[in-house]
Amino acid sequence: MKDSNFLKEMNARSVWHPMAHPADSQQNPPTIVTGAQGVRITDVDGHEVVDGVGGLWNVNLGFSCEPVKAAIAAQLDRLPYYSIFRGTTNDCVIELAEELRDFFAPDGLSRAFYTSGGSDSVETALRLARQYHKVKGEPGRIKYLSLKKGYHGTHTGGASVNGNANFRTQYEPLLPGCYHIPAPYTYRNPFNETDPEKLAQLCLQALEDEIAFQGAGTIAAMIMEPVLGAGGVIPPHESFMPGVREICSKHGILLIADEVITAFGRTGSWTGSRHWGVQPDLMCTAKAITNGYFPFGAVMISDAVAEVFEKDESGRAAIGHGYTYSGHPVGAAAALACLAETKRLNVKDNAAARGAELHEGLKSLQADLDLIGDVRGGHGLMCAMELVSDRATKAPIDKARINQVQEVAYQSGAMVRVSGPNIILSPPLVLTSDDAQVILSALRAGFDSL
Numbered sequence: 465m466k467d468s469n470f471l472k473e474m475n476a477r478s479v480w481h482p483m484a485h486p487a488d489s490q491q492n493p494p495t496i497v498t499g500a501q502g503v504r505i506t507d508v509d510g511h512e513v514v515d516g517v518g519g520l521w522n523v524n525l526g527f528s529c530e531p532v533k534a535a536i537a538a539q540l541d542r543l544p545y546y547s548i549f550r551g552t553t554n555d556c557v558i559e560l561a562e563e564l565r566d567f568f569a570p571d572g573l574s575r576a577f578y579t580s581g582g583s584d585s586v587e588t589a590l591r592l593a594r595q596y597h598k599v600k601g602e603p604g605r606i607k608y609l610s611l612k613k614g615y616h617g618t619h620t621g622g623a624s625v626n627g628n629a630n631f632r633t634q635y636e637p638l639l640p641g642c643y644h645i646p647a648p649y650t651y652r653n654p655f656n657e658t659d660p661e662k663l664a665q666l667c668l669q670a671l672e673d674e675i676a677f678q679g680a681g682t683i684a685a686m687i688m689e690p691v692l693g694a695g696g697v698i699p700p701h702e703s704f705m706p707g708v709r710e711i712c713s714k715h716g717i718l719l720i721a722d723e724v725i726t727a728f729g730r731t732g733s734w735t736g737s738r739h740w741g742v743q744p745d746l747m748c749t750a751k752a753i754t755n756g757y758f759p760f761g762a763v764m765i766s767d768a769v770a771e772v773f774e775k776d777e778s779g780r781a782a783i784g785h786g787y788t789y790s791g792h793p794v795g796a797a798a799a800l801a802c803l804a805e806t807k808r809l810n811v812k813d814n815a816a817a818r819g820a821e822l823h824e825g826l827k828s829l830q831a832d833l834d835l836i837g838d839v840r841g842g843h844g845l846m847c848a849m850e851l852v853s854d855r856a857t858k859a860p861i862d863k864a865r866i867n868q869v870q871e872v873a874y875q876s877g878a879m880v881r882v883s884g885p886n887i888i889l890s891p892p893l894v895l896t897s898d899d900a901q902v903i904l905s906a907l908r909a910g911f912d913s914l
């Protein structure tokens with residue numbers, strides 16, 4: 465490892481960072497993280513903080529998960545790579561698919577298509593949805609519906625269904641045939657509706673309206689996160705996702721649950737779909753499937769969808785899709801160990817309990833601080849605060865002030881993430897109550913510094 469002077473001098477000189485302006489990264493170089501233990505990360509200066517970001521919503525079991533590390537090391541030694549394209553497979557993916565089948569049985573999902581991460585999972589699900597209809601004899605079903613504020617990664621298909629202009633405008637034109645429905649976001653919505661249940665109904669009506677306008681027979685799938693995550697942690701009313709399920713079923717539209725962050729316990733339930741009592745047709749997973757230690761993902765497929773492909777005799781169901789790293793044996797070995805540990809530690813229950821504490825703590829902060837316009841959470845370990853410069857008008861806060869909150873919070877013991885006007889918290893699911901208090905007091909210090 466080069467010394468710290470070298471690292472600081474060269475920081476962001478030759479690296480372009482995702483989701484950052486290259487010039488801004490050069491002017492405000494990113495924090496150089498050099499180590500981690502448990503739920504804490506350490507920077508190049510030896511400063512240690514609680515990671516309120518959980519890596520990037522993925523290090524659910526913390527940074528010291530020995531079984532996953534050991535599985536990766538052992539697999540690298542035994543079989544570091546082999547492809548699972550037609551004609552070959554490896555032992556790890558077979559075993560993992562059976563484990564995933566058990567894990568996702570309550571969601572009605574039984575087959576796995578492996579990917580290298582979340583964006584790949586989204587792309588895979590979108591493509592399989594179109595193919596499903598073609599195999600079934602409805603080739604005109606090609607469009608996609610999604611929610612404004614939704615985040616579905618940054619491949620071109622995913623960006624096209626993405627509901628945030630930041631990920632779209634500079635990359636247009638995107639995929640034609642993608643239409644967006646208002647999000648059940650009580651703090652800001654086109655209906656001026658603050659009641660979550662009424663807003664859910666209005667958004668469902670907007671979905672019905674869009675389907676009628678487009679023609680149900682032209683739509684392949686609706687993709688949604690059970691709790692909108694990167695768009696600012698927006699939990700819908702409990703009636704919303706079941707309502708979407710009902711409408712999709714009525715119109716023959718597949719429901720894709722994008723659970724890249726919600727699968728494996730983050731919402732306090734094993735999946736976000738299960739949290740709302742919904743069975744999707746396809747589910748995108750990635751991130752916590754390997755605790756973030758190896759890039760890997762899986763699209764889970766329902767029996768009904770699988771049957772259409774598996775019973776096809778026309779040849780149309782041959783899958784012309786896949787990645788070199790689909791079914792990577794090291795990723796699969798990591799996922800096997802991770803799944804076992806996730807279940808052994810029953811992290812969903814801790815996510816629910818610590819999430820409630822964090823949410824309460826944020827609401828107490830809001831009671832004292834006018835800058836906090838909205839606090840969202842209450843469904844596991846995903847919370848957000850939306851900052852405003854004026855509560856009455858909800859005018860956005862300036863970037864410098866929100867960055868200062870983040871910087872002082874970091875100096876005071878917690879890494880938190882700023883995304884637009886939001887401070888987002890998605891810590892590891894093995895967080896303790898004391899860790900949650902560290903995050904809250906660091907945030908308070910951040911606000912006090914303004």
Ligand SMILES: Cc1ncc(COP(=O)(O)O)c(C=O)c1O
Nearest residue numbers: 581582583615616617722724725
């Ligand atoms: C819901 C959702 N879908 C897809 C993605 C994209 O995943 P990745 O960054 O692994 O490509 C993310 C990433 O945060 C996500 O939150």
